[in-house]
Amino acid sequence: MKLLVLAEVPQAVTFAQQWASLTGGSYVLVQAKDITAEMLVAAMKAHGCDALAGAATSLGRDALARAAALLDLPMLSDVVKIESTDNRLVLTRPMYAGNVLARVRTLGDVAVYSVRVSAFGLPTSHSPLPTPLALEPIPTPGVTVLSLDAPEQNRPELTQARVVVSGGRPTRDAETFEKLIGGLADKLGGAAGATRAVVDDGIAPNELQVGQTGKVVAPELYIAAGVSGSIQHLAGMKDSKIIVAINTDPDAAIFEVADYGLVADIHVAIPELLEKL
Amino acid sequence: MPTRTILLQISTGQQWLFYGLAFVALGVCGWGTLRRWKVWRGGKPLPPVKDWPARIQQLGADVLAQRKVRRRKLAGGLHALIFYGFTALFIGTTIVAIEHYGALLFGEHWFYKGIFYLIVKAALDVFGLGLLIALVGMLVRRAVARPESLGHTAYDSWFLTLCLLATITGFVLEGAGIAADPARLAFAGFTPVGLGVSKVLPTGNYPVLWWTHTALVLGVIAALPYGKRHHLFLIPASIALEPMRPMGALEPLSLESIEKTGKIGLSDTGELDLWQRLSLDACMECGRCTDVCPAHAVGKELNPKAIVLDIRRNLTSGEPVALDFLTDEAIWACTNCHACVTECPAHIRHVDLIDGVRRHRVAEGRLSGSGATMLRQLGSRENPWGLPASQRLDWAKGLDVQKASAEDGREVLFWVGCSGAFDPRAQKTVQAIATLFEAAGVKFTVLGPKERCTGDAARRIGDEFLFQQLAEANIQTLNGIGAKKIVTQCPHCLHTLKNEYGALGGDYDVQHHTQFLSELVTSGRLKLEQQEETSVTYHDPCFLARVNGESDAPRRAIKSSISLPMLEPERSREKTFCCGAGGGRMWMEEPPTQRPGKARAEELLATGASTVAVGCPFCKVMVSDSLAAASPENTPEVVDVAELMLRALPQKETTHE
Numbered sequence: 047m048k049l050l051v052l053a054e055v056p057q058a059v060t061f062a063q064q065w066a067s068l069t070g071g072s073y074v075l076v077q078a079k080d081i082t083a084e085m086l087v088a089a090m091k092a093h094g095c096d097a098l099a100g101a102a103t104s105l106g107r108d109a110l111a112r113a114a115a116l117l118d119l120p121m122l123s124d125v126v127k128i129e130s131t132d133n134r135l136v137l138t139r140p141m142y143a144g145n146v147l148a149r150v151r152t153l154g155d156v157a158v159y160s161v162r163v164s165a166f167g168l169p170t171s172h173s174p175l176p177t178p179l180a181l182e183p184i185p186t187p188g189v190t191v192l193s194l195d196a197p198e199q200n201r202p203e204l205t206q207a208r209v210v211v212s213g214g215r216p217t218r219d220a221e222t223f224e225k226l227i228g229g230l231a232d233k234l235g236g237a238a239g240a241t242r243a244v245v246d247d248g249i250a251p252n253e254l255q256v257g258q259t260g261k262v263v264a265p266e267l268y269i270a271a272g273v274s275g276s277i278q279h280l281a282g283m284k285d286s287k288i289i290v291a292i293n294t295d296p297d298a299a300i301f302e303v304a305d306y307g308l309v310a311d312i313h314v315a316i317p318e319l320l321e322k323l
Numbered sequence: 324m325p326t327r328t329i330l331l332q333i334s335t336g337q338q339w340l341f342y343g344l345a346f347v348a349l350g351v352c353g354w355g356t357l358r359r360w361k362v363w364r365g366g367k368p369l370p371p372v373k374d375w376p377a378r379i380q381q382l383g384a385d386v387l388a389q390r391k392v393r394r395r396k397l398a399g400g401l402h403a404l405i406f407y408g409f410t411a412l413f414i415g416t417t418i419v420a421i422e423h424y425g426a427l428l429f430g431e432h433w434f435y436k437g438i439f440y441l442i443v444k445a446a447l448d449v450f451g452l453g454l455l456i457a458l459v460g461m462l463v464r465r466a467v468a469r470p471e472s473l474g475h476t477a478y479d480s481w482f483l484t485l486c487l488l489a490t491i492t493g494f495v496l497e498g499a500g501i502a503a504d505p506a507r508l509a510f511a512g513f514t515p516v517g518l519g520v521s522k523v524l525p526t527g528n529y530p531v532l533w534w535t536h537t538a539l540v541l542g543v544i545a546a547l548p549y550g551k552r553h554h555l556f557l558i559p560a561s562i563a564l565e566p567m568r569p570m571g572a573l574e575p576l577s578l579e580s581i582e583k584t585g586k587i588g589l590s591d592t593g594e595l596d597l598w599q600r601l602s603l604d605a606c607m608e609c610g611r612c613t614d615v616c617p618a619h620a621v622g623k624e625l626n627p628k629a630i631v632l633d634i635r636r637n638l639t640s641g642e643p644v645a646l647d648f649l650t651d652e653a654i655w656a657c658t659n660c661h662a663c664v665t666e667c668p669a670h671i672r673h674v675d676l677i678d679g680v681r682r683h684r685v686a687e688g689r690l691s692g693s694g695a696t697m698l699r700q701l702g703s704r705e706n707p708w709g710l711p712a713s714q715r716l717d718w719a720k721g722l723d724v725q726k727a728s729a730e731d732g733r734e735v736l737f738w739v740g741c742s743g744a745f746d747p748r749a750q751k752t753v754q755a756i757a758t759l760f761e762a763a764g765v766k767f768t769v770l771g772p773k774e775r776c777t778g779d780a781a782r783r784i785g786d787e788f789l790f791q792q793l794a795e796a797n798i799q800t801l802n803g804i805g806a807k808k809i810v811t812q813c814p815h816c817l818h819t820l821k822n823e824y825g826a827l828g829g830d831y832d833v834q835h836h837t838q839f840l841s842e843l844v845t846s847g848r849l850k851l852e853q854q855e856e857t858s859v860t861y862h863d864p865c866f867l868a869r870v871n872g873e874s875d876a877p878r879r880a881i882k883s884s885i886s887l888p889m890l891e892p893e894r895s896r897e898k899t900f901c902c903g904a905g906g907g908r909m910w911m912e913e914p915p916t917q918r919p920g921k922a923r924a925e926e927l928l929a930t931g932a933s934t935v936a937v938g939c940p941f942c943k944v945m946v947s948d949s950l951a952a953a954s955p956e957n958t959p960e961v962v963d964v965a966e967l968m969l970r971a972l973p974q975k976e977t978t979h980e
Contacts, residue, residue, distance in 0.1 A: 142703040215951065246915040246952060258708070259693040259912035276944060277746035281708045299747025 047071030047155075050090045052100030052109065053178040054078035057166040061099055061128065061159070064166075068130040069155070071096075075178035078105060083112030084184040090117070102160040114158035121158045122150065126165035201228075202237045204254065209236025210265045212256050212283070215243045216272035216294075216312055223249050226316045227271060233323045239263065241279050257282035271312045275300030292316070325510040326436035329423050331500060332529045341537060348541040355548030356556050359604055362638050367596035374567050386559050391668040395611065398464065401457040405486075408454025412493075415447045441513045448514040451493060458487040472610025472628065478550035485546060489539035496536045498524045557605035558669045564598045565670050571661055571870035572822040573678055576787045588682025588785065592634065593643030599676070603635045605669040612663035612673060617901040617919035618656040625656035627663040627673040634676065646680055651689065654680050658919065659783050659906030660865040665897055674906075681785025690785070697910035698786050705775040705793060706741040707910060712772045718743060718750040719769070722757050727768035729804045735760075735839065736806050737767045738820065740813040741776050742940035748947065749940035752812050752963035756836050759965060762972055763849040767810070773800050777819040784907030791827065794819070798829035809833045812965070814866035814939045815905075821871070835867055837877040837938050837964050844883045844968075851971035853886040859967065860890040860932035862923065862946055863899035864939035872897070877938050880964050884971035890930040900926065902949070904941035920949035928954055935961045 051062040053075040062073040074093045076086070078100075086098060086109060098113055100106040102124050114121035126147070127138035135155045141148045169175060185191075204210060211234065213227035223244065231238040240250035242257055256263055258281040268286035273279060275291070275298055283289070284303060291304035294311050301307045308315060330338060372378075384390045389406060393399040422435035435443070462483050465475060498520025501507045511518040547555065568574065581587055586594060595603075612627035613619050619626055630649060637644040654677055663673045684690060690698070700709030716724065718739070727736055737760070743753035760767045775797055778790035801809075809831050811817045821833035843849035861881055868874040874896040881889050894900045903919035915921070927935050927950065935950065937943045940963075947961040 145703060215955070243948065243952060258697075258910060262696075275747055276948070277708060277742070277748070278944070280747070284710065299750075302747055 047097070048093065048095040049073040049097045049099055050086065050093060050095040051075050052078055052081065052086065052098075052106060054103060054105060055101045055163055056168050057163045058099060058101045058106075058161060059169040059175060060166040061125070061161045063169055063171075064128050065097075065099065065135075068128065068135060075176055077178045077180045079180075080183060081105065081109050081181065082184060082186050083109050083116055084186060085181045086110075086113045087116050088184055089179075089181050096156045097158070099159040099161060101163050103163070106160050110158050110160045117158065119156060119158050120152045121160075122152065123160045125159050125161045201231055202235070204237045204239055204256065204261045205263055207237035207263070207265050209234045209267045209269075210239050210256070210263050210283070210286070211236055211269045211271065212239035212241065212273055213244055213250070213271050213312070214241045214273035215247075217244060217249055220249050222313075226312060229320055230269065230271070230316055233320060234267070234269075236265070236267070239283075241273055241276075270300050270304070271316060273300050274298045275303065324432070324436050325440050325507075325513075326432045327440075327500065327504065327507060329419060331503060333533060337530070337534075344538075344541055345544075348545040351545040352547050355545075356553045358548075359600075361641060362604070363597050363600050365593075365638075365641055366598075366600040367594070369564065369597050372564060377567065378563050381565075382559060382562055385562055385668070385670070391666065394666060398609075401460045401464070404453040404457035405461070408450045408457065408490075411446060411450035412454070415443060418443055441510060444517075445513045448497075448516050451490060452516050455487065455490045455494070458483055458490060462487065470610065472613045474551075474608030474610065474628075474632075476550060482543075482546055482550060482552060485539065485543055489536065489543050492532065492536035492539055494520050495524065496529075496532050498522075499529050499532045503529050551607055554605050554607040554669065557601060558607070561598070561602040561605040561670050564601065565672075566598065569822045569870075570664055570672075571659070571674070571818055571866070572826075573675060573782060573787075575791065575826050576682065586683075587686035588684075588787070589646055589676065589679030590683045591643040591645045592637050594679070595634070595638070599672075600638060602669055602671045603631055603638065606631050606635065606671060607669060608632070609668065611666040611668070612671075615662040615666050615898075617658055617660055617662065617903065617922070620900075620922060621917045621919050623656040623913075623917055624650060624652040626653070629653075630673060630676065631671055646683070649680055651684065654684065655690075655694070655907075655911065657906050658865070658901045658903055658908050660901035661869050662865070662898075662901065665869050678783065678785060678906075681783075682787050683785075685785035692911065694784055694907055694911045697907070698781060698784065698789060701776055701781055701786075701793070702789055705796075706745065707776060707780045708741065708745055710745050712775075715739070715744040715774060716769070716771045718753055719757065722754065723761065724757055725768045726771045726773075727804050727806075731768045731804075732766065733768045734766045735808045735810045736801075736804070737769050738777075738809050738811040738813075738816055738833075739769055739774060740811060740816045740940065743812050744774070746940060746944070748943050749812070749963075752940065752943070752965050755963065755965040755969040756810075756812055756840070759840055759843075759849060759968055759972065763843045765843065765848070770800060770804075775800075777816045777824075779815040779819040780907060780910070782819070782823070783905065784910075794824055794827050794829070798824060798827060801829060801831065806831055810836055810839045812836050812940065812963070814864045814871065815941070818866050818870055835871070835873060835876070835938065837867075837880045838873060840965060840968060841876045841879040841883065844880065849968075850973065851883050851968060852973050854884060854967075854971050855886050857885060857934045858887055858890060858932045859885050859934045859936055860892055860927055860930040861895070861936045861938075861964070862892065862902065862927060862942055863895055863897075864937065864942050865899060865901050865905055867938055868895075868899050869897045874899075877936070877964050880968055881936055884964075884967040890932045892926045892930050894926065902939075902942040902945035904945045909941050909944070915952070918945075918949065920945040921953060924949035924953040928959070933959050934967070935959050936964050936967055937961060938964050 047069045048071055049062055049065055051058055051073050053059055066073050074095060076089055090098060100110050111121055122137050122139055125137045125139050129136050134151055136149050136151055138147050138149050211227050211231040213223050217223040217227060227238045238254055239256040240254040242255055244250045245252055245255045258278040260282055262282045264285035266287045268283050269290045271292045280303060289304045290306045291300040292308045292310055292312050292315050293300055296309045389403045392402050418435060425433055462480060465480050494516055497514060497517030501511045501517055501521040502524055610628050616625060616627050633648055657677045659674050661674055697707045701707050739753050742749035775793050777797060778793035782790035809820060814835060817833055817835045820831060844851060859881060861877060863874050900923050901919050902923055935946060937946055943961055943963060950961060951958050
């Protein structure tokens with residue numbers, strides 16, 4: 047048994063080590079840069095691999111699922127645990143929006159796995175880990191990249207950030223938004239987010255919208271500044287671990303879900319906070 | 324004795340020629356009317372047509388009384404003049420025919436004479452004049468006003484001109500008849516138009532005039548069914564055969580039918596039944612549906628009339644044609660507000676067609692984005708926001724709210740709805756309702772964590788199976804506790820529970836909270852003190868005012884809470900303009916310029932009211948956001964009718980505020 051591992055993050059290697067010790071097989075690490083599903087499939091053939099694994103990141107979710115389809119293998123996504131029962135692999139993964147954890151087995155124990163980064167620690171190893179192999183680029187058939195126009199990223203991506211600072215309508219204009227929301231996000235090493243109203247008014251770009259029709263985030267710390275807390279916004283951040291709300295209206299719905307609330311004007315409170323941090 | 328000679332100066336030979344031509348004209352008319360017979364019969368068969376008294380009543384209202392046509396004052400008025408004009412002339416001609424053929428048995432002038440004759444003549448004169456005026460008006464409308472939504476072909480003006488000429492020559496003939504028969508002069512005052520014509524008419528050749536008029540009339544009869552004018556026969560047929568489901572109630576999709584056909588929803592034209600085909604053919608292209616469409620009004624691709632015409636065109640071949648000619652953009656833009664259905668004089672159900680296509684596209688996996696996310700959350704957590712059921716009673720903190728059971732001795736079951744349970748804005752509504760119930764001494768209970776989405780969100784967006792799954796689970800819960808009377812805070816829950824659960828085995832007496840609360844005020848159980856300080860306008864929710872025909876109860880409830888007269892927005896009651904949240908649009912993104920709520924906000928702001936009352940949690944969200952965007956300074960507050968009532972409740976014993 048041989049596992050091809052997309053070594054984007056070290057946690058994927060941890061999974062591979064556990065897989066190898068349970069199956070008695072070995073694994074091959076490959077580099078994640080500019081990877082495509084076709085490259086993974088070719089690498090599996092070249093190295094004689096049976097199964098494929100990687101982390102459930104944006105890249106992993108995309109490439110692994112495509113590879114599973116090309117290989118006609120079952121896809122097990124968001125794996126949080128791997129064990130062995132009666133010499134068969136048993137994997138645990140959340141289902142129904144995380145309401146249940148399912149323990150599943152696949153026919154022949156070969157599948158494509160995407161694993162939850164948070165569920166696997168760093169790899170334990172006495173000897174240095176092998177260097178992941180670089181793969182020959184194979185373009186995705188039918189797709190030609192004409193140009194790449196990526197906005198300048200000086201902050202972490204919203205859905206990946208540990209801290210998110212979101213601004214509502216009181217941010218008034220792009221400059222104030224950047225100064226208050228962006229400033230606070232930078233101080234905390236987090237990402238900036240915005241409500242739909244702010245995006246509609248052109249104060250913040252579309253990619254920053256948090257909510258039902260925008261990004262769904264669950265950071266460890268969510269700071270809602272001048273956000274009233276409509277259901278559409280709550281739907282996008284309700285799973286955040288700690289929610290801090292700053293709003294002038296003590297009856298604002300955001301205080302219902304907040305762990306810490308501050309009744310204050312963001313134009314006063316945030317500059318003060320920036321000074322003290 | 325006032326009467327007239329029939330077929331004056333028309334020889335027997337000419338009469339036979341007339342009968343021959345009339346036979347041809349009727350044949351051409353009959354063929355034209357039934358030329359699409361094969362298209363209709365190619366549709367799925369209808370279930371047995373029952374409920375004839377209700378159908379006849381509907382025909383009386385919408386055909387004879389021109390109920391829907393008259394919703395447009397000017398065009399509808401002109402149409403009514405033409406309809407009644409032609410009907411009167413048809414009856415008049417029938418009377419003449421009865422006299423003429425009856426004469427073979429009873430001798431000439433046996434029936435059409437005396438007072439009766441004079442009344443008929445006077446009536447024909449008046450209705451004929453009305454017809455003439457209306458035809459001129461319609462020609463002017465087509466030539467000058469040319470409304471954009473109105474379909475226009477050369478045939479339209481051509482046919483109207485033919486009708487006009489036939490009407491004019493009818494009056495000329497009347498005048499010539501008076502001129503040619505001096506005995507009629509004595510009572511010609513009963514036909515003032517005919518008399519007037521007789522005075523200015525040079526002594527004409529009566530048979531020539533008779534033939535001119537006859538030829539034109541036969542021409543009208545022959546041309547009648549072409550160029551969509553067979554609506555004259557098809558609209559009554561469409562009304563007579565339409566499904567008796569209430570407006571907005573979709574037909575359940577059965578697993579057996581899918582197993583049999585392998586098809587889910589409207590995939591191609593072959594899935595359209597006989598009535599749907601008939602109703603599409605009955606479309607007169609008046610464009611009223613498009614005029615009232617909120618999605619069209621904000622520049623989206625949806626055009627209800629174009630959908631009707633596109634499907635109709637593709638029915639012609641007789642072969643099933645995939646409905647892919649309807650774009651995804653158009654199909655998903657519909658808010659299911661039913662303004663088009665309400666307006667349509669031909670009783671076309673545009674929304675059923677659109678939702679049918681949605682069923683097919685959802686089954687094909689063609690819905691993506693936040694709408695699809697909502698469906699996934701609805702499937703896993705049984706509410707559209709994917710929040711845990713354990714939080715469903717969070718709104719009731721500090722209130723005395725009991726959970727329902729079979730033996731709870733309740734008066735009503737309060738259906739809180741997902742929004743009432745989870746949306747902070749709607750929570751205020753349900754808290755107000757619960758407090759008002761308590762004040763009125765209404766014993767109510769709630770399902771709490773056992774309540775699920777009614778399935779409305781799934782059904783409108785096209786996931787019929789998820790709807791049925793949720794509905795069946797809810798029906799089991801409701802029947803388990805012996806639910807009879809249910810009060811909802813949401814018009815969408817109301818509609819689904821009241822009009823759609825019946826088909827799946829759930830029959831309940833369901834009321835919207837404004838209905839139940841206003842009844843409590845009327846019966847004296849709920850005592851309110853009218854407040855003075857606010858000026859209030861009310862935004863009618865589509866699913867309450869239009870789909871469920873209730874626009875009085877919320878107004879009564881508002882009146883019981885404020886002493887000032889209520890301000891009405893430009894479009895209200897069943898003509899209300901959608902907030903933009905219906906039909907699953909609540910969960911879909913759209914650019915700020917394409918939000919119906921924006922247009923509605925302008926109308927609500929124009930009333931100058933400082934408070935906008937609503938009766939629907941989705942309207943509350945959309946109207947609040949739209950008002951805040953349209954008027955960032957001095958934004959009117961948006962409250963539910965129940966919150967207004969709560970403010971008018973004496974003794975401040977509200978515990979949650």
